[in-house]
Amino acid sequence: DFSHSFCLVCQGPPVWHKNYPVAQGNRQSPIDIIPHQTSHDPGLGPITLNYDQCTSINITNNGHSVVVEFEDPDDRSVILGGPLDNPYRLKQFHFHWGGKGCHGSEHTVSGNSYASELHLVHWNAVKYKTFGEAATAPDGLAVLGIFLETGDDHRWLHMITDALYMVKFKGSVTDFKAFNPKCLLPSSLHYWTYLGSLTTPPLHESVIWIVLKEPIIVSEKQLGKFRMLLFTGEEEDERIRMENNFRPPQPLKGRKVRSSN
Ligand SMILES: N/C(=N\S(N)(=O)=O)N1CCCC1
Numbered sequence: 001d002f003s004h005s006f007c008l009v010c011q012g013p014p015v016w017h018k019n020y021p022v023a024q025g026n027r028q029s030p031i032d033i034i035p036h037q038t039s040h041d042p043g044l045g046p047i048t049l050n051y052d053q054c055t056s057i058n059i060t061n062n063g064h065s066v067v068v069e070f071e072d073p074d075d076r077s078v079i080l081g082g083p084l085d086n087p088y089r090l091k092q093f094h095f096h097w098g099g100k101g102c103h104g105s106e107h108t109v110s111g112n113s114y115a116s117e118l119h120l121v122h123w124n125a126v127k128y129k130t131f132g133e134a135a136t137a138p139d140g141l142a143v144l145g146i147f148l149e150t151g152d153d154h155r156w157l158h159m160i161t162d163a164l165y166m167v168k169f170k171g172s173v174t175d176f177k178a179f180n181p182k183c184l185l186p187s188s189l190h191y192w193t194y195l196g197s198l199t200t201p202p203l204h205e206s207v208i209w210i211v212l213k214e215p216i217i218v219s220e221k222q223l224g225k226f227r228m229l230l231f232t233g234e235e236e237d238e239r240i241r242m243e244n245n246f247r248p249p250q251p252l253k254g255r256k257v258r259s260s261n
């Protein structure tokens with residue numbers, strides 16, 4: 001439930017358009033992906049994730065999600081290929097999730113949502129000087145979306161969930177070194193891709209979305225640890241669980257969703 005505070009983002013999606021009119025734009029995210037309505041494009045090559053030299057810095061609770069940030073002074077960790085004309089540098093990853101037992105992904109597939117969704121955010125450092133500049137450009141960002149489905153324990157997700165108690169409160173941050181997010185990838189890199197936006201304010205229409213078809217499996221117990229996080233800061237009287245921090249699907253407005261294969 002977003003509407004717990006005066007913070008505009010926390011007032012929730014229905015209110016965002018007042019301060020961010022682009023919320024009603026023509027390339028907003030997330031969307032509902034309908035697989036048989038996507039166009040298979042043989043020209044769409046595979047994506048490549050070169051994360052082996054990545055340098056994670058910290059994990060933080062920004063009051064809307066939990067975020068792992070990376071050093072991005074060079075092309076040490078990039079995504080390339082697929083719909084991308086340049087390599088895009090890994091900047092951070094974060095999650096969106098629901099409440100107990102209910103769904104929490106942002107993208108949906110034929111109207112069905114997953115329990116959670118992981119976003120790996122990359123920026124085009126070939127064309128733009130800073131992340132901030134790229135975040136406002138139509139080809140500035142590339143976000144890799146990975147669905148999380150509940151089932152058995154994920155063998156590596158504990159490295160994230162074991163650190164969450166350190167960042168319970170909004171505004172908390174702790175060191176988080178030497179984490180390589182390739183351990184969070186599913187076995188197949190087949191994907192859907194379309195032109196969209198950030199799913200939280202400022203909602204810039206600057207994202208080339210690449211959504212993997214295959215979800216990763218995590219346990220309800222592991223997901224439950226995300227719900228221990230709080231939207232609220234340590235100094236606030238109210239303690240409000242961080243959950244349902246997902247934007248619902250937005251109008252497609254005639255956009256084409258392409259499928260890798
Ligand atoms: N909304 C966002 N990413 S997302 N949910 O669209 O992937 N971000 C806001 C600032 C940096 C990333």
Ligand SMILES: [Zn+2]
Pocket residue numbers: 094095096119199
């Ligand atoms: Zn996100």
